[in-house]
Amino acid sequence: xxxxxxxxxxxxxxxxxxxxxxxxxxxxxxxxxxxxxxxxxxxxxxxxxxxxxxxxxxxxxxxxxxxxxxxxxxxxxxxxxxxxxxxxxxxxxxxxxxxxxxxxxxxxxxxxxxxxxxxxxxxxxxxxxxxxxxxxxxxxxxxxxxxxxxxxxxxxxxxxxxxxxxxxxxxxxxxxxxxxxxxxxxxxxxxxxxxxxxxxxxxxxxx
Numbered sequence: 001x002x003x004x005x006x007x008x009x010x011x012x013x014x015x016x017x018x019x020x021x022x023x024x025x026x027x028x029x030x031x032x033x034x035x036x037x038x039x040x041x042x043x044x045x046x047x048x049x050x051x052x053x054x055x056x057x058x059x060x061x062x063x064x065x066x067x068x069x070x071x072x073x074x075x076x077x078x079x080x081x082x083x084x085x086x087x088x089x090x091x092x093x094x095x096x097x098x099x100x101x102x103x104x105x106x107x108x109x110x111x112x113x114x115x116x117x118x119x120x121x122x123x124x125x126x127x128x129x130x131x132x133x134x135x136x137x138x139x140x141x142x143x144x145x146x147x148x149x150x151x152x153x154x155x156x157x158x159x160x161x162x163x164x165x166x167x168x169x170x171x172x173x174x175x176x177x178x179x180x181x182x183x184x185x186x187x188x189x190x191x192x193x194x195x196x197x198x199x200x201x202x203x204x205x206x207x
């Protein structure tokens with residue numbers, strides 16, 4: 001069966017770009033390298049994305065739109081509980097992200113791309129992420145603030161920033177903890193989620 005034009009061009013370019021950005025960074029991966037990896041010409045990239053900056057943004061958009069939706073759905077479920085806990089809110093934030101890293105259609109690669117976004121000083125990309133996805137963190141910050149009234153806004157955001165960094169590090173699989181022999185990837189990620197939730201809850205509650 002013949003592939004649809006959408007899959008054979010746009011999605012192929014996004015997949016190749018994601019791989020290269022994860023491996024070489026945003027500055028290190030050129031459009032010509034992307035076109036070579038995707039087996040398309042430069043005109044195809046220009047047609048679908050217009051520029052390298054737009055291509056970078058679309059790499060993030062195709063993953064983060066879904067991740068944001070899942071997180072906010074989980075948060076709404078937590079908000080509906082009669083007595084939600086800090087761990088409930090953390091689970092709503094952490095678990096969807098780790099589930100994305102299990103996605104065999106490039107989820108693990110995207111996690112390394114996301115780590116690059118934190119490591120590289122790309123002002124345009126940071127503004128794009130803040131403008132388009134900052135509302136998700138704000139919704140979660142409001143939920144955390146209700147459960148942690150002893151923390152002022154600045155202290156809460158310091159702690160959340162550290163928590164997001166730890167989660168990104170774990171999702172990108174940079175850590176020393178490796179999957180046990182015979183353990184499924186899902187089981188490993190579930191253990192990781194439990195440790196992250198426990199660790200982050202302790203950090204948020206610390207005096």
